[in-house]
Amino acid sequence: MSDIQLWTTIAIVASFGLYMVIAWRSRVKETEGFYVAGQGIPTVANGAAIGADWMSAASFISMAGLIAFMGYDGTVYLMGWTGGYVLLALLLAPYLRKWGKFTVPEFVGDRYSELVRTIAAVAAIMISFTYVVGQMNGGGIVFSRFLGIDIIYGVAIASVIIFVYAVLGGMKSITWTQVAQYTVLIIAYLIPAFAVAQVITGIPVPQVTFGQVLSELNDLSVQLGLGVYTDPFTTRPMIDVFLMTMALMIGTAGLPHVIIRFYTTKTVRGSRYSAFWALLFIALLYTTAPAVGAFTKFNMLEGVNGTSVDALPSWIENWATTGLVTVSETADVINSVSNDPAAGADLTVNNDILVLASPEIASLPAPVVGLVAAGGMAAAMSTAAGLLLVISSSVSHDLYFRGFRKNAGDSERLLVGRIAMGGAIVVAMFAGMNPPAFVAEVVAFAFGMAAASFFPALVLGIFWKRCNAYGAASGMIAGLTLTVGYMLYTLELFGTEANDHIFGISPEGIGAVGAAVNIVVAVVVSLLTPPPSKRISSMVEGIRYPAARRRTPAGSGEQSGTPDE
Amino acid sequence: MTDTERESLGPPGGDWRREYWRSNLRLMVVLLVIWFTVSFGFGILLVEQLNQVTFLGFPLGFWFAQQGSIYVFVVLILVYAMMMDRLDKRFGVEERTEDTVFDPGEDETGVDPETGGSTDKGAAE
Numbered sequence: 149m150s151d152i153q154l155w156t157t158i159a160i161v162a163s164f165g166l167y168m169v170i171a172w173r174s175r176v177k178e179t180e181g182f183y184v185a186g187q188g189i190p191t192v193a194n195g196a197a198i199g200a201d202w203m204s205a206a207s208f209i210s211m212a213g214l215i216a217f218m219g220y221d222g223t224v225y226l227m228g229w230t231g232g233y234v235l236l237a238l239l240l241a242p243y244l245r246k247w248g249k250f251t252v253p254e255f256v257g258d259r260y261s262e263l264v265r266t267i268a269a270v271a272a273i274m275i276s277f278t279y280v281v282g283q284m285n286g287g288g289i290v291f292s293r294f295l296g297i298d299i300i301y302g303v304a305i306a307s308v309i310i311f312v313y314a315v316l317g318g319m320k321s322i323t324w325t326q327v328a329q330y331t332v333l334i335i336a337y338l339i340p341a342f343a344v345a346q347v348i349t350g351i352p353v354p355q356v357t358f359g360q361v362l363s364e365l366n367d368l369s370v371q372l373g374l375g376v377y378t379d380p381f382t383t384r385p386m387i388d389v390f391l392m393t394m395a396l397m398i399g400t401a402g403l404p405h406v407i408i409r410f411y412t413t414k415t416v417r418g419s420r421y422s423a424f425w426a427l428l429f430i431a432l433l434y435t436t437a438p439a440v441g442a443f444t445k446f447n448m449l450e451g452v453n454g455t456s457v458d459a460l461p462s463w464i465e466n467w468a469t470t471g472l473v474t475v476s477e478t479a480d481v482i483n484s485v486s487n488d489p490a491a492g493a494d495l496t497v498n499n500d501i502l503v504l505a506s507p508e509i510a511s512l513p514a515p516v517v518g519l520v521a522a523g524g525m526a527a528a529m530s531t532a533a534g535l536l537l538v539i540s541s542s543v544s545h546d547l548y549f550r551g552f553r554k555n556a557g558d559s560e561r562l563l564v565g566r567i568a569m570g571g572a573i574v575v576a577m578f579a580g581m582n583p584p585a586f587v588a589e590v591v592a593f594a595f596g597m598a599a600a601s602f603f604p605a606l607v608l609g610i611f612w613k614r615c616n617a618y619g620a621a622s623g624m625i626a627g628l629t630l631t632v633g634y635m636l637y638t639l640e641l642f643g644t645e646a647n648d649h650i651f652g653i654s655p656e657g658i659g660a661v662g663a664a665v666n667i668v669v670a671v672v673v674s675l676l677t678p679p680p681s682k683r684i685s686s687m688v689e690g691i692r693y694p695a696a697r698r699r700t701p702a703g704s705g706e707q708s709g710t711p712d713e
Numbered sequence: 714m715t716d717t718e719r720e721s722l723g724p725p726g727g728d729w730r731r732e733y734w735r736s737n738l739r740l741m742v743v744l745l746v747i748w749f750t751v752s753f754g755f756g757i758l759l760v761e762q763l764n765q766v767t768f769l770g771f772p773l774g775f776w777f778a779q780q781g782s783i784y785v786f787v788v789l790i791l792v793y794a795m796m797m798d799r800l801d802k803r804f805g806v807e808e809r810t811e812d813t814v815f816d817p818g819e820d821e822t823g824v825d826p827e828t829g830g831s832t833d834k835g836a837a838e
Binding site for chain 1: 730733734737741744745748752753756757758760761764768769770771772774775776778779780782783784786787789790791793794797798801804806807808
């Protein structure tokens with residue numbers, strides 16, 4: 149066993165042990181604890197849990213690699229996956245928290261109708277499922293590289309661990325475990341980044357100093373047959389960068405596993421500050437990622453540029469065993485680098501390995517490499533747990549009990565929730581072994597669907613009292629149909645043929661169009677059909693004010709929870 | 714977008730709900746305009762023009778796209794949370810403590826000496 153494998157095993161076993169202890173200590177027996185942690189999570193802890201829930205295998209493993217190869221265009225992920233929190237904080241979080249309860253479909257069910265609730269539950273399952281596939285694959289990559297086993301077994305091991313953990317967990321223990329996982333993953337991400345910045349620039353703040361290598365990186369990239377790093381719109385046109393950023397932002401704000409985190413705070417005020425803490429914790433990683441991308445690419449290109457194949461750095465050989473790095477058989481000296489196997493470059497590097505390999509590329513010591521592996525696992529597992537909770541709550545709480553067993557007891561609800569979670573993970577495991585695209589891109593599809601379905605329905609439900617069930621249902625169906633249809637049209641999924649993009653819009657960007665269509669359809673249909681009942685209007689009125697009733701006599705004529713219309 | 718039926722009416726003696734909601738919306742719109750300008754404006758639509766300027770090695774548009782916009786997002790949410798705290802206090806709808814909230818029974822203690830004055834002002838506006 150190599151030094152790196154030893155340290156990786158130590159780091160992974162130690163961190164898993166920690167999670168298991170936390171999960172066991174905060175295990176739950178009631179449904180409320182299982183779904184919303186008894187609404188007793190402190191603000192800062194909730195922020196850290198959202199951070200871990202949010203930052204997936206895609207953020208941790210793939211993103212910096214994608215940015216390294218996309219250059220400026222990698223921005224879509226950086227802004228797309230942070231800017232959505234502004235929408236979430238301003239448009240959704242406080243109001244959904246005020247309304248309370250367990251799931252996102254439950255809100256639209258109360259606000260609109262049972263039909264909308266069912267559509268929402270099905271959409272939540274589709275979205276979370278697409279997303280969880282990426283986590284499985286990410287976990288498998290970590291295992292296969294660092295512990296030297298086949299990627300299929302890597303996915304299987306990751307699934308088993310997540311299974312034990314999520315089924316035992318429930319929201320309460322998932323949340324507290326995620327706080328620990330955030331700590332592990334952010335340390336694992338920052339240490340190598342700061343070390344690399346120190347080595348290359350002499351100042352250990354990568355966010356500030358990666359500007360120093362940009363002009364040299366531009367030159368190196370051009371020499372090795374890649375585009376100018378900082379030039380915009382080299383991989384996709386401006387309209388697509390715009391739409392994809394928008395789709396990721398509103399998708400972020402519409403993702404059910406993120407939204408339910410705001411149900412777990414103690415107060416409405418707490419949900420606003422949770423959003424702040426969450427984005428602050430997320431920004432720590434997201435402002436570092438572009439620096440990691442630039443530094444790692446710089447290191448990598450400098451290390452291989454004009455080097456003969458026999459004298460390549462050792463990380464290339466280590467990673468070649470996973471099949472994620474390949475040296476062309478015809479090459480003697482490395483003169484071109486690509487992330488696309490079809491390009492036929494002398495050296496082909498998969499996006500997904502750059503972060504995991506960055507400590508090796510920068511020749512950092514083995515314990516750091518082990519730490520990064522533990523961080524990657526923490527990112528994949530924490531997100532998977534959050535997603536599985538949404539799948540299980542949608543299946544059990546919103547579909548099964550709402551449809552078939554309205555009077556089921558608490559223990560039966562818990563049991564069915566756990567069975568649903570188990571079933572989801574088995575399917576996710578098989579999908580994770582054969583993912584349709586790169587990890588980050590799989591995730592991007594989930595965002596497109598969330599953007600086109602939930603976000604418009606939720607925002608209209610809060611800010612426009614006139615919006616009714618017909619409008620919301622037809623809006624969601626129209627948005628989802630367009631988005632999924634376009635994805636099937638442009639991608640080779642399920643054996644369908646890939647067609648050309650229309651107007652340069654990629655399948656990742658279509659969600660923004662789907663959201664717009666959703667809104668237009670919802671507004672038009674709502675106006676053509678009768679307005680919602682008075683009871684629903686008062687419900688919407690009620691969620692707009694944090695306190696249950698006004699505290700001073702000034703408004704005594706119209707106080708308490710009753711609306712004044 | 715909201716309460717159009719009431720938009721045209723003058724508030725009879727100060728409708729605090731309407732005032733509160735309009736202040737909330739005003740704050741929201743201002744923050745969202747900044748959100749859009751920095752990310753989609755500086756980071757995407759104007760990136761080529763801003764890239765003519767370089768600082769610390771970063772082309773400016775590139776910096777906004779990969780660093781600056783994210784810092785602005787964090788600040789926007791903090792500003793929102795703090796301004797909403799003030800707004801809630803002014804209108805007397807803030808939550809008493811972190812622990813006791815949605816139980817209406819907890820809220821019957823009457824005027825809070827700290828906020829009583831300011832809420833009167835809010836209602837009189």
